[in-house]
Amino acid sequence: MQINNPELRQRLADDYVIGLMTAATRRNFEKRLHTDPLLREALQKSEALWNNLGLAVPDEIPPKMVWLRVSERLFEESEQNEITFLRNNLGSLSEAQPRKPAGWLIAWSLIATLSLVALLPYTLYQHYIAVGSDAIVKGASPHHHSLCVLSSTIKGPGWLVETSEINRSLRIYMLQAAPLDSNHTYQLWLLTDSGQLLKSLGFMPETLHYERTLSQYEIELLHDATYLSVTIEPAGGSPSGAPSTAPIFLGKLLPSDLIHPAKDH
Amino acid sequence: MLDENKLQQLLFECAEQRQAALSELYTLTSPKLYGVARRLLQSHHQAAKALQEAFVYIWYRAFEYTPDQGRPFAWMTSIVRNQALRLMRLETSQQKRHHSLLGEREVYMRNDRFFDEYQARSNPLLRELQGCLDELEPSQRHAILLSYYYGYSQYEMVNKLKHPVGTLRAWIRRGIKRVRSECDADQ
Numbered sequence: 517m518q519i520n521n522p523e524l525r526q527r528l529a530d531d532y533v534i535g536l537m538t539a540a541t542r543r544n545f546e547k548r549l550h551t552d553p554l555l556r557e558a559l560q561k562s563e564a565l566w567n568n569l570g571l572a573v574p575d576e577i578p579p580k581m582v583w584l585r586v587s588e589r590l591f592e593e594s595e596q597n598e599i600t601f602l603r604n605n606l607g608s609l610s611e612a613q614p615r616k617p618a619g620w621l622i623a624w625s626l627i628a629t630l631s632l633v634a635l636l637p638y639t640l641y642q643h644y645i646a647v648g649s650d651a652i653v654k655g656a657s658p659h660h661h662s663l664c665v666l667s668s669t670i671k672g673p674g675w676l677v678e679t680s681e682i683n684r685s686l687r688i689y690m691l692q693a694a695p696l697d698s699n700h701t702y703q704l705w706l707l708t709d710s711g712q713l714l715k716s717l718g719f720m721p722e723t724l725h726y727e728r729t730l731s732q733y734e735i736e737l738l739h740d741a742t743y744l745s746v747t748i749e750p751a752g753g754s755p756s757g758a759p760s761t762a763p764i765f766l767g768k769l770l771p772s773d774l775i776h777p778a779k780d781h
Numbered sequence: 782m783l784d785e786n787k788l789q790q791l792l793f794e795c796a797e798q799r800q801a802a803l804s805e806l807y808t809l810t811s812p813k814l815y816g817v818a819r820r821l822l823q824s825h826h827q828a829a830k831a832l833q834e835a836f837v838y839i840w841y842r843a844f845e846y847t848p849d850q851g852r853p854f855a856w857m858t859s860i861v862r863n864q865a866l867r868l869m870r871l872e873t874s875q876q877k878r879h880h881s882l883l884g885e886r887e888v889y890m891r892n893d894r895f896f897d898e899y900q901a902r903s904n905p906l907l908r909e910l911q912g913c914l915d916e917l918e919p920s921q922r923h924a925i926l927l928s929y930y931y932g933y934s935q936y937e938m939v940n941k942l943k944h945p946v947g948t949l950r951a952w953i954r955r956g957i958k959r960v961r962s963e964c965d966a967d968q
Contacts (some may be wrong), residue, residue, distance in 0.1 A: 661939035
């Protein structure tokens with residue numbers, strides 16, 4: 517639910533910045549920020565005013581180790597640099613998205629489609645190994661199957677994802693995603709064609725192969741989904757229930773018969 | 782005095798992943814930002830932690846900054862304050878902070894303006910904001926600044942200013958409203 521009164525919005529934002537809210541009200545306000553762009557705008561306006569007070573604070577030189585640690589964390593880990601580059605180029609999903617497909621989605625969908633076509637023989641081979649040749653011949657209609665290669669412009673393909681409505685399954689094959697430290701995890705998200713978030717589909721495996729059952733709700737959401745994305749989240753998953761960063765890997769869900777037309781139809 | 786145009790340029794360069802830009806941005810702004818965090822947290826160790834996390838965040842999120850979000854320094858201050866407030870809300874941190882705040886007494890009891898730092902007249906934006914704050918009753922100004930600079934909770938303010946919480950809230954609300962309407966009218 518959004519707050520429709522602009523004066524109330526601004527008053528709440530001012531209360532938040534000055535620190536006039538109780539803990540419970542503050543948590544409620546922070547939750548609303550995720551869903552109310554006008555409230556976020558009011559908060560920005562409030563911060564833009566009140567945080568000028570920071571200029572009045574006398575200088576205090578911070579300990580030298582602060583900068584050393586900042587530069588160690590940012591510039592001495594090449595993996596982090598690549599992630600930064602991606603975040604920089606993809607923008608943030610947490611902001612309101614335009615209704616039309618964003619430019620980065622179009623670019624990524626092209627990359628994902630090309631990767632998918634290139635990886636098709638691999639997919640079929642993996643599928644053949646996993647379920648046997650009969651399943652490919654006699655299996656469910658390919659209309660109910662989707663494939664998606666989650667790619668990064670720097671690293672190339674990271675995972676191959678296969679969904680099957682008939683088998684109610686989500687299969688993920690890791691291709692070449694780098695393992696994360698124990699404080700972080702890769703999380704998979706389902707997105708519409710305009711980049712709107714539908715749902716998290718859980719964590720990405722850092723092992724070679726993973727399969728789980730899809731709920732009826734997830735299957736229904738798949739009908740509205742166009743993209744899958746992966747972000748890096750704290751261990752245990754995104755605390756807000758939404759991606760904390762822009763996608764690190766992205767791919768377009770394609771019905772498998774678009775790539776490999778069914779002989780029965 | 783901080784040059785906001787320079788800060789903006791450096792933020793844009795950070796968004797392009799230029800490490801030298803972050804280094805310069807840190808050199809220019811960290812003394813003030815550290816002061817902001819130190820006042821809220823009442824701990825050099827915790828303030829250093831908040832500043833470190835804030836600059837990592839700034840590096841990753843510099844691409845999100847646009848001038849319509851306010852001046853660069855205010856944007857960076859928001860990030861530092863959010864990191865500091867997050868640390869401040871940890872229970873152990875609050876206990877230590879409450880103890881340290883007692884030592885700040887001399888600073889803010891000196892007169893009704895109570896801040897030595899309430900002098901930065903060289904920046905036009907700050908001058909305007911301080912002008913608006915000057916129009917307030919001393920009690921209103923005092924309550925707002927205690928809350929903003931030192932992160933006083935309502936409970937702490939009741940103890941400090943010896944007024945009921947309802948009165949304090951009303952002072953601050955009236956003060957905020959007045960400052961906002963005057964500053965909005967000036968823009």
